[in-house]
Amino acid sequence: MRVLILVENLPVPFDRRVWQEACALRDAGHEVTVICPQMRGHTQAEEVLEGIQIYRHWISSEAGSLRGFIAEYASALWGELTCAFKAWRKGGFDVIHLCNPPDLLFLVALPFKLFGGVKVIFDVHDLWPEMFEAKFGKRGLMYWAVRLAERCTLALADVVIATNQSVLAAVKKRGRLSDDRAFVVRTAPNRMNTATPPDDSLRSGRKYLVGYVGVMGNADGVDYLLRAARHIVRTRGREDVQFLLMGAGPEHAALLALRDELGLQEHLSMPGRVSDEFLCRGLRTIDVGAACDPINAYNDHCTMNKVLEYMAFAKPIVMFGTVEGRFSAGDGAVYVMENSAEKLGDAILDLLDDEPRRRALAGAGHERLTRDLNWARSVEQLVLAYGKTGAKAPF
Template identity: 85%
Template sequence: MRVLILVENLPVPFDRRVWQEACALRDGGHEVTVICPQMRGYTQAEEVLEGIQIYRHWISGEAGSLGGFITEYASALWGEFGCAVKAWRRGGFDVIHLCNPPDLLFLVALPFKLLGGVKVIFDVHDLWPEMFEAKFGRRGLLYWAVRLAERCTLALADVVIATNRSVLGAVKQRGRLRDDQAYVVRTAPSRMNTAASPDETLRAGRKHLVGYVGVMGNADGVDYLVHAAEHIVKTRGRSDVQFLLMGSGPEHADLLALRDRLGLTDFISMPGRVSDEFLCRALRTIDLGVACDPINAYNDHCTMNKVLEYMAFGRPMVMFGTVEGRYSAGESAVYVMENSAEKLGDAILALLDDDARREKLGAAGHERLTRELNWERSVEQLLAAYQAA
C-alpha cells in the first residue's frame, strides 16, 4: 500500500514513534511518505531518508498560549494540505495515517477520503480534550470544539490505533468502535545505542547524576524537578547531586530563568535539544531518571517516552504516580503519589542513597521492556491495523 503519514507537533526523524512506525511500514512492504513541520533543526523542505519520502512545511512555532495554538494549527493545516496535494499528484496514496495532537487533521484527510476513497487510520498519541484542559485549566467553548474535533476524527477513521489500553478504552467508548477497529501500538525505543560509553564529565565533579529527557512544556512538570533540586540542595543541604535536564520546548527559556533565579546554575545543566549520541552517553551515565509529569486526567492516560528510554538503559526512576506511568514502569520506579516538589526531591535522595535498590529497579525495568513492552510486539499490531484498514 501507499501510505501517507501526517504529524503536526514534531518533525521526523526526531519524533521517534512516528519514525519507527514509518520504518516498520516500509519494512512491511509499504511505500511510505511523511508530512511534518519544519522545526527542531529539521528545516529541509523535501528529502528521502532511509527510503522514506519526507515533506516538511513551515509552521508558526510552538505555542504557549491560546492565541498561539490557533496560529500554530492554522499554519500547520495549510502546510499539511499543500504537501498532501503534492503527494497525491506525484503518486497518490491508499492510506492516510493521522497522528494527533491536534485532532484537526481530519480536515486534511476528508477530501481525499470522500473523493479518492482513501482509508484513514487515526493514531492517538494523546487524548486531546484532556490535554487541552490540562494546559488551560478550564472548560469552555473551545474545549467543546476540541471534543467535537475528536469525534469527527473518530467518525472519519476506518481504524484507530493508540499508545496504550487506557487511551484505547477512552476512544473506543467515545467513537463507539468495534474491537476489530481498534489496536494498541505501544511506543518503545528500538534504535538507541544502549552500549554507548558513559561520560563521567556530565557529573560536573559530583557523586550523583540525576537525568531528565523530554519536552519542556507547561504540561510536563519540569518546574517540579527544578524545585525538587532546590529542596535537595538548599533544604536537605546536599552538594553531591548534579542534575542534567535534556530537551527543549516552549518553557525551556522560563525554566532556565527559574534555575538561575533559584541560584542553581551550577547544579542543573540544561543543554536543550541534544544529539542521539549525547543522549545515549547521558543515559548510560545517570544514576536515575525522573519523570515529573504531574498527576492529572491527561497524564494518567499518557505513556511517556522518557520512561521507556530509562528502562532501555536499565536506569531506575523516580516519578509521579500517573496511571499509565505506573503500568509502563512496573517495578522499576519509586512513585510519588502527589504533585509535590519536596516529596519528589526526598524520593530522589532516598534512591540515590540506596545503591542496591537502584540496581534492582534498573534491572527490573530493562527486563520488563525487553520481554513485555518491546517494539517488535507493537509492529505486529501496527501491521494488523493496516491489514484491517
C-alpha cells in the same frame, strides 16, 4: 500499499514513535511518505531518508496561549494540506495515517477519503481534550470544539490505534468503536545506542547524576523537578548531586530563568535539544531518571517516552504515580503519589542513597521493557491494524 503519515507537533526523524512506525511499514513492504513541520533542527523542505519520502512545511511557533494555539494549527493545516496534494500528484496514497495532536488533521484527510477512496488510520498519541484542558486550565467553548474535532476524526477513521490501553478505552467509548477497528500500538525505544560509553564529565565532579529527557512544556512538570533540585541542594544540603535536563520546548527559556532564580546554575545543566549521541551518553551516565509529569486526568492516560528510555538504558526511575506511568515502569520505579516537589526530591535522595535498590529497580525495568513492552510486539499490532483498513494496493 502507499501510505501517507501526517504528524503536526514534531518533525521526523526527531519524533521517534512516528519514525519507527514509518520504518516498520517500509520494512513490511509499503511505500511510505511522511508530512511533518519544519522545526527542532529539521528544516529541509523535502528529502528521502532511509527510503522514506519526507515533506516538511513551515509552522508558526509552538502554542503557549489560545492565540498561539490558533496560529499554530492554522499554519499547520495549510502546510499539511499543501504537502498532501503534492504527495497525491506525485503518486497518490491508499492510506492516510493521522497522528495527533491535534485532532484537526481529519480536515486534511477528508477530501482524499471522499473523492479518492483513501482509507484513514487515526493514531492517538494523546487524548487531545484532556491535553487542551491541562494546557489552558479550563473548559470552555474551545474545549468543546476540541471534543467535536476528536469526534469527527473518530467518525472519519476506518481504524484507530492508540499508545496504550487507557487511551484506547477512552476513544473506543467516545467513538463507539468495535474491537476489530481498535488496536494498541505501544511506543518503545528501538533505535537507541544503549552501548554508548558513559561520560563522567557530565557529573561536573559530583558523585550522583539525576537525569531528565523530554519536552519542556507547561504540562510536563519540569518546574517540579527544578524545585525538587532546590530542595535537595538547599534544604537537604546535598552538594554531591548534579542534574542534567535534556530537551527543549516552549517553556525552556522560562525554566532556565527559574533555575537561575533558584540559584541552581552550578548544580543543574539544561543544554536544550541535544544530539542522539549526547542523549545516549547522558542516559548511560545518569544514576536515576526522573519523570515529573504531574498526576492529572491528561497525564494519567499518557505513556511517557522518557520512562521507556530510562528502562532501555537500565536506569531506576523516580516519578509521579500517574496511571499509565505505573503500568509502563512496573517494578522499575519509585512512585510519588502526590504532586509535591519536596516529596519528589526526597524520593530521589532516598534512591540515590540505596545502591542495591537502584540495581534492583534498574533490572526490573529493563526486563519489563524487553520482555513485555518491546517494539516487535507493537509492530505486529501495527501491521495487523493496516490489514484491517481494507485498503488495496493499485498494483
